[in-house]
Amino acid sequence: MKNDLSVKLGARIRKLRNKSRLTQQQLADLTGKSPEAISNLERGKSLPSVTTLDLLAGHLGVSLNDMFDFGKTPQSQSKAGLSAKISLLTKGDLELTHDFVELLLERRARR
Numbered sequence: 001m002k003n004d005l006s007v008k009l010g011a012r013i014r015k016l017r018n019k020s021r022l023t024q025q026q027l028a029d030l031t032g033k034s035p036e037a038i039s040n041l042e043r044g045k046s047l048p049s050v051t052t053l054d055l056l057a058g059h060l061g062v063s064l065n066d067m068f069d070f071g072k073t074p075q076s077q078s079k080a081g082l083s084a085k086i087s088l089l090t091k092g093d094l095e096l097t098h099d100f101v102e103l104l105l106e107r108r109a110r111r
Contacts, residue, residue, distance in 0.1 A: 007044035008070045014042040016060040016067075026088060030059045 017027050017038075024042070028035045031052070040046045041056075048056060057067050089097065 003044075006047050009047065009067070010042045010044035012067060012070055013038075013056060013060075016062060017042070020060050022059075022085070026085070027056070027059065030087060031055050 017024070022030075024035045024038045027033075028038045031038075032055075033052070037046070041048055053067060054064060057064050086094070086097070
């Protein structure tokens with residue numbers, strides 16, 4: 001039987017993951033866990049270890065305390081979500097992204 005903490009924590013993980021615009025597969029890749037493990041956490045079927053919880057918090061851009069703030073709506077996670085997604089890019093994708101960012105900065109400087 002699922003306990004209240006596992007259900008609340010699972011819902012919080014799902015909310016933060018969605019706010020970061022990550023799929024379960026992407027979060028699994030980032031944390032070294034299986035997609036099934038992420039799904040089980042989100043459904044409250046299992047509780048993460050402290051180490052896994054810290055890893056999840058880092059990739060979701062929140063503190064450990066924020067992971068347990070069940071009444072709080074997650075703030076903008078755009079930077080955290082972007083950082084997590086960047087870590088999934090290939091070397092070629094990173095080079096292209098770098099060039100694009102440089103172009104944007106040059107354009108901004110001309111304004």
